[in-house]
Amino acid sequence: MTPLDFEAAYAPLWTELEAVIRVAETKRKFDGARLATLYRRVCEHLALAQARAYPIHLTQRLESLTQSAHRLIYRQHDYGLARFARLALVDFPEAVRAHRVYLLVSALMFLLPLLAAGWAAYRDPGFILHLLDASAVQQFDSMYSDSAESLGRTRSAGDDWQMFGFYIMHNIGIGFRCFAAGIFAGVGSAAVVVFNGVQIGAVGGYLIAAGHAENFCSFVITHSAFELTAIVLAGAAGLRLGYAWVAPGRYTRLESLRLAARHAVVIVYGVIGLLLVAAAIEAFWSSARWIAPAVKYGVGGACWVLVLAYLGWQGRPRAAAAAKAEDRAG
Amino acid sequence: MRLDTLYTAETPEGIALSLRPAGLVARGLAYLIDFAIRLGIFTVISIAVGMMGKMGFGILLISYFCLEWLYPVIFELTRAAATPGKRVMGLRVVMDSGLPVTPAAALTRNLLRAADFVPAFYGAGIVSMLWRRDSKRLGDLAAGTLVVFSDHVSLHGEVPAAEPQAPARPLSAREQMAIVSWAGRATRLTPERFDELARVAEPVLGPDTSGASASQRLLGVAQWVLGRRAGADARGGGR
Numbered sequence: 001m002t003p004l005d006f007e008a009a010y011a012p013l014w015t016e017l018e019a020v021i022r023v024a025e026t027k028r029k030f031d032g033a034r035l036a037t038l039y040r041r042v043c044e045h046l047a048l049a050q051a052r053a054y055p056i057h058l059t060q061r062l063e064s065l066t067q068s069a070h071r072l073i074y075r076q077h078d079y080g081l082a083r084f085a086r087l088a089l090v091d092f093p094e095a096v097r098a099h100r101v102y103l104l105v106s107a108l109m110f111l112l113p114l115l116a117a118g119w120a121a122y123r124d125p126g127f128i129l130h131l132l133d134a135s136a137v138q139q140f141d142s143m144y145s146d147s148a149e150s151l152g153r154t155r156s157a158g159d160d161w162q163m164f165g166f167y168i169m170h171n172i173g174i175g176f177r178c179f180a181a182g183i184f185a186g187v188g189s190a191a192v193v194v195f196n197g198v199q200i201g202a203v204g205g206y207l208i209a210a211g212h213a214e215n216f217c218s219f220v221i222t223h224s225a226f227e228l229t230a231i232v233l234a235g236a237a238g239l240r241l242g243y244a245w246v247a248p249g250r251y252t253r254l255e256s257l258r259l260a261a262r263h264a265v266v267i268v269y270g271v272i273g274l275l276l277v278a279a280a281i282e283a284f285w286s287s288a289r290w291i292a293p294a295v296k297y298g299v300g301g302a303c304w305v306l307v308l309a310y311l312g313w314q315g316r317p318r319a320a321a322a323a324k325a326e327d328r329a330g
Numbered sequence: 331m332r333l334d335t336l337y338t339a340e341t342p343e344g345i346a347l348s349l350r351p352a353g354l355v356a357r358g359l360a361y362l363i364d365f366a367i368r369l370g371i372f373t374v375i376s377i378a379v380g381m382m383g384k385m386g387f388g389i390l391l392i393s394y395f396c397l398e399w400l401y402p403v404i405f406e407l408t409r410a411a412a413t414p415g416k417r418v419m420g421l422r423v424v425m426d427s428g429l430p431v432t433p434a435a436a437l438t439r440n441l442l443r444a445a446d447f448v449p450a451f452y453g454a455g456i457v458s459m460l461w462r463r464d465s466k467r468l469g470d471l472a473a474g475t476l477v478v479f480s481d482h483v484s485l486h487g488e489v490p491a492a493e494p495q496a497p498a499r500p501l502s503a504r505e506q507m508a509i510v511s512w513a514g515r516a517t518r519l520t521p522e523r524f525d526e527l528a529r530v531a532e533p534v535l536g537p538d539t540s541g542a543s544a545s546q547r548l549l550g551v552a553q554w555v556l557g558r559r560a561g562a563d564a565r566g567g568g569r
Contacts, residue, residue: 002557003510025409043343053507055556056486056514064482067347067428074429158384165391176399180444183468188445241472254471261472265438 003054010045014065017042021068039069090315092270095263097311099236102243106235109193110228114201121205128206131199140203144212144219160283167279171227175271178234179241179264183257186242193235200228218293219286221300225307226278230271237264237271274307337464337476339428347428349478351464352421354456357477361452363415368397399440406436412480422480426464435473442469486514494558495550498536505534506555513552521545 001009017038024030046062048054096103120127128137174192181188207216244260245253285291285299335353338346375393379386405413411422411431423431423439446455446467455467464476489510501509512527519527528545535547 004557040343043341043345046345053503053510055489055510057484057488060482060484060486063348066341066343066345070341070347070428071430076430076432156384158388161385161388162391163388165388165395169391169395172395173399176441177444180442181448183442183445183472184448257472258474261438262434262474265434265441268437268441 024072091266093311093314095266102236102239106232110197110232113194113197117198117201118205121202122209128202131202144207144215164283167282172275175234175275179238179268182238182241185246186239189235189238214293218296222303223278223282223286225303226274230274233267234271237267240264335463352477353465354459356419360415360419363418364413402440403436421477424476426474426476435475439469439473439475442472487517489513489552490516492549492553494553494560497534497551509552
């Protein structure tokens with residue numbers, strides 16, 4: 001068969017596929033079955049044309065045709081609510097448990113510096129000046145004191161919104177950076193986690209030593225359930241990236257990194273959710289001085305229990321069912 | 331040594347998609363365009379919420395967050411698979427398997443911008459892009475994505491019309507391919523160069539009887555290889 005015969009015999013199919021692609025690219029409804037059939041035919045034609053070294057303009061036309069069809073056929077469709085619910089109810093807590101070793105390391109890297117710095121700042125009020133400058137310390141002092149300008153006393157709804165925006169921009173940004181920095185052998189994530197642990201511990205220890213224990217603790221207890229877990233989780237996800245690169249096992253380094261990123265990014269989805277909740281609570285609930293500290297302790301404690309239980313137990317039965325289905329399929 | 335940066339990805343149907351990864355300049359320009367667009371949107375929002383006091387400032391911070399982190403993710407998940415800047419530059423984001431980019435990959439590659447930015451102004455990303463043949467930055471490496479040119483370049487056109495002429499001796503498959511490829515570049519080469527190349531193939535042209543130029547005669551051979559025969563417009567000579 002000569003190239004001319006080939007073109008004459010199949011060109012109608014190609015023009016039809018072109019038309020189907022044009023419809024599929026612009027409209028929602030199109031004939032998917034016809035697209036798939038034509039796509040497979042044209043794939044055959046392309047393979048033949050390449051094997052027989054037909055003129056390049058011909059193979060190029062077939063190449064661009066198959067490429068557009070390929071793009072349409074393998075497009076992802078399931079962005080819907082069901083997918084989102086599955087992410088929140090099964091995938092995220094499952095991913096957290098699958099990373100429990102990284103989580104443990106990240107939690108220790110956060111908690112040990114936090115306790116150490118907290119203890120140091122509690123014993124020696126001057127210690128905090130190693131970390132923060134005096135004006136920042138003074139600001140913390142006035143924020144948590146019982147004076148009129150203290151946190152939440154004179155705050156309006158506008159203030160709350162301003163802080164909400166600030167917490168979203170600042171805290172979620174930290175979470176993202178903590179994850180991303182993990183690509184440098186995990187060192188970046190570790191640094192972010194340790195730094196945050198030291199900072200938070202020192203400020204906490206200092207404020208408790210200065211006699212603002214109740215104001216401080218009642219302020220942080222509720223949102224910390226979400227915020228601190230989120231930072232530790234972001235750190236764990238980052239460590240996973242770094243470890244995959246340092247110790248790739250039986251994969252190439254790049255392949256290992258790619259696999260790790262695919263699993264770890266599920267945790268980052270959850271981190272975004274947790275930090276959004278934390279920002280809302282911190283802006284609208286934690287700062288409300290009219291709520292009695294006892295109530296805040298109660299709600300805060302409940303939040304801690306809820307978050308830990310969610311990460312520890314949510315989504316297990318369904319995951320088991322999914323694994324069974326996979327076994328059967330495999 | 332390979333000169334081009336063509337990247338091939340095999341599909342389940344057994345064909346190879348050839349992708350053209352975009353280099354530093356195209357992607358850098360796309361970034362700058364996006365940056366200008368983001369700056370523009372931010373300015374508009376800041377003027378709009380300026381009179382809303384502190385609540386407006388809160389909204390401004392949230393929009394800053396969205397523009398910094400979510401703007402590329404959302405645009406890369408649309409059908410064009412490209413931010414406006416990339417679209418202007420004719421780029422799109424695909425998985426390195428040739429598939430459309432997935433939400434997880436789009437998020438991963440854009441979160442890792444923070445790592446690419448290190449130590450300043452995308453230093454790590456630029457080094458990685460210059461280092462690699464497929465111009466991936468760190469985010470692309472982790473997400474398994476590729477930024478490619480969305481359009482095909484066609485260097486070859488139709489074979490120009492000519493009176494079909496049989497070659498002086500049987501041609502091997504490689505020779506046939508070379509002649510047809512040469513003929514397809516008729517519109518891109520200068521006539522002199524086109525003719526010069528044709529004279530290289532003089533031995534297959536046979537003795538000159540008509541006085542036509544070498545390129546005219548070789549075009550005839552190309553038409554003959556494609557299946558046209560002298561005298562008859564009927565296709566296929568029953569090779």
